[in-house]
Amino acid sequence: MSPSSKVIVFALILALTMVVNGVSAIFFVQKSSLTVLNSWAMGAKHDAAIATFGIPSYGGFMIGSVVYAGKGSYGCNSFNKTFKPKSPYPTILLIDRGVCNYPLKIWNGQQSGAAAVLLADNIVEPLITMDSPEESQDEDPHFLDKINIPSALILCSFGDSLKKALKRGEEVILKIEWSESIPNPDERVEYELWANTNDECGVHCNEQMNFIKNFKGKAQILEKGGHTLFTPHYISWSCPKELLHSMQCKTQCINQGRYCAPDPEQDFEDGYNGKDVVYENLRQLCVHRVAKEKNSSWVWWDYVTDFNIRCSMKEKKYSKECADTVVESLGLSLEKIKKCIGDPDADVENEVLKTEQAFQLGQENRGVITIFPTLIINNAQYRGKLERTSVLKAICSGFKERTEPPICLSADIETNECLEANGGCWQDKRFNVTACKDTYRGRVCECPVVHGVQYKGDGYTSCKPYGPARCSMNEGGCWSETKKGQTFSACLNSDTSGCRCPLGFHGDGLKCEDIDECKEKSACQCDGCKCKNNWGGYECECSNKSLYMKEQDTCIERRSESRSRWLFTIVGLTAVAGISFVAYIFYKYHLKSYMDSEIVSIMSQYIPLDSKNIHEESEQNRTEL
Known part of the structure; x- marks a missing residue:
């Protein structure tokens, strides 16, 4: 590049710098984003x-x-x-x-x-x-x-x-x-991209074009569904008045030095120049305007993507004729776009580019556009890598809570951070309980609620169940042990937070040990008592088969039991005797009746008797009996 060319480039940049310095806020800074x-x-x-x-x-x-x-x-x-x-x-x-x-x-x-x-x-x-x-x-x-x-x-x-x-x-x-x-005032996100059509400006241009190609599908889904409103913008400079008639300004600017762009190759005598870039920037703005009139503003993404592929500056195809073929292939009105562009050689303001420069200088708290490319979401400048997943996540964070479209809940941007090292959060692997919660806005370490039981803690190093139902989850974090079918726990539902060893055990509730009541001489102290320690309790036995009364810690004789047995025996024998007597009377009556009838029958065969007398005599015998 010649010395004079360098002067012109510097003058263009200086002209923009002077405009920018007239604005109070140059850089967009995230307020109160750090908290100690x-x-x-x-x-x-x-x-x-x-x-x-x-x-x-x-x-x-x-x-x-x-x-x-x-x-x-x-x-x-x-x-x-x-x-x-x-x-x-x-x-x-x-x-x-x-x-x-x-x-x-x-x-x-x-x-x-x-x-x-x-x-x-x-x-x-x-x-x-x-x-x-x-x-x-x-x-x-x-x-x-x-x-x-x-x-x-x-x-x-x-x-x-x-x-x-x-x-x-x-x-x-x-x-x-x-x-x-990213502010989230309502159910629609408005965002804009400050770009440039020059594809030979190095790292930033490559980043911009790769982003547009990769994000196109997501952007069109959001816009077709009415979830977002996208507006493209293009950065431009102005030429200093004292250099308006120089060759450099004429090759880098349109409309008599009002709207300029640096020469792509930084060579004003060969190849493409800044005037070509400004003209294509204006065309892409008009493509968006015309497509928006047809309620298909998302066609802009198709045009820019196709133009970069079919009319690349690197392949020497960056031309008005190539751009026209892309416009026609997308079904847009070429005449309307030409009318929107106007006459680039006229000494007049261009309505479209004039509006762009006003936006570029910032509005309210947006800040001045000083970095290319720049993405603005809900009037806040996006910061970070300009790539599909990161930008989609930022846009989705701009929706009012619980109004995100389905695309925001897709696996494309929802990465489950809890799958790797449990997100660095607390976890109880025995019961598959974790404090790691994966959300759209990233993982958080919060003690969970499991089956109605609330855990409390810092979420990173500890979580303990809390509340009346806490004993149903891991015994509330308290000691618990089972032996020979018996289970004891230091968790009490009546206590909403602490752990206390149950009766028969001692400890801090996190660890409990059996109390040997026999060794401590706290049980079976009555005369004739023998103490036997059990896990979680004890048993007392009395000599002479006496009965042990635990509440009074004493032994008593089993007299009442002997009297009951004798009474039961007497009642039983009396009942047996009565039954036998009744059976004897019944037997005797039936036997005599049977014998009388047999005798009468035999005698009637040998001695003719008056049947009437015999019958009366038989009845008389029965009566006497």
Whole structure:
């Protein structure tokens, strides 16, 4: 590039910088996203600027223990060690800003086992957004894509407070919050992408095009269902007035220097120029407008994807003619799009691009668009890796709770973090009870409710059942043992929290041992008593077959039992005698009647008798009997 060309490029960038500096808020910073949980001295809430790389857990949060990498450890080289906190919480590594680029620091922090990295600013200034350089300075050119942990820049003052507390040996438990990073005012998410049609601008352009290709299907499903409203935007610059008639401005700008884009090859005399890029940016904006009029705004995703494939700048096919064929193949009106574009050579404002520049300078709390590409969801700038899963999760976190469309509940973005090492949460493997709960917004360690029994604890190291029904779950965490068919437990349903050894045992309730009442001489102290210890109790026996009365701890004779036996015997014998007497009378009566009838029968055969007399005599005998 010639010296004069470099001057023009610098002038274009300077023109934008001057406009940006006129706005109070340059960078979008997540407010109150850090909370110190265990130190009032450092205050509760602090701001942080999330990096444009890595994967923030949008819609969720992380609790971790802060570990300082050490003075002079800028993270520019591998730490060659693993940082471990004092507590079971994940590691949040604190590294100083300076010397090397942001992604390299975060990559080395991730390699050392950190779950998140905070960069402490080394100068007193407002927070800025950590962006990735055009080209990686690391030996591994693809390490940027491998960063999968969140990171953020914090103020110098807050970083100093953390370092001092850690130097005193204090443990700092920090909560990083992403649940409110994306506002969720209603049942529809509105989002926009600030892009560029130049596909030869290095890492950022590749990232943008890969994202559009991979996210197209998800975006169209959301938009066709009425769940989202998407709007594309394109960054443009303006040419300084003193350079309007220079060749450089004429090749990089349209509408007399009002809307410009840097030359793709940075060569103003050969190949494509910035004017071509601005023109295609405007065309893609008009494609969206025309498609929206047909209630099919999602066609924009098809156009951009197809244009990148069929009209690639790298393949020297980046032209108006190629773009027209893509427009016609999608059934859009070419005439309406040309009318929307207008005359790029006219010395007039272009309505579409003028509106774009106004949006670019920020509105309300949105902040100025200073990083390309930039995604804005519900007026909040998205930070993190621009890839399908991360962006879809961020968009889904923008829906009002319980109004997420089905696509937000798909396995594409729902990863069950509890499947790996139980998410670092408490677990009772014996009863398959865990404090790890996988939600759309990430895993949380919360003591569960199982079969109506509430567990209580920190969720990370301990959970114990609580309440009246707690004994039904693992005996409420209390001691319990079974021997010879007998089960004893230190859990009492009347006690909602504690453990007490049952009668016959002693201990703290978590461990109970049998009391030998016989050795302790606390039972069977009566005369003639013999004590026998059992598990969980005892038995007393009396000599001379006396009866032992436990309540009075005494023996009594069994007299009442002997009297009862004699009475029973007498009653029994009396009953037997009575039955025998009745049987004898009955037998005698029937025998005599039988004999009389037999005698009469025999005598009637030999001696004729008057039957009447015989009958009367027989009746008289019966009467006498």
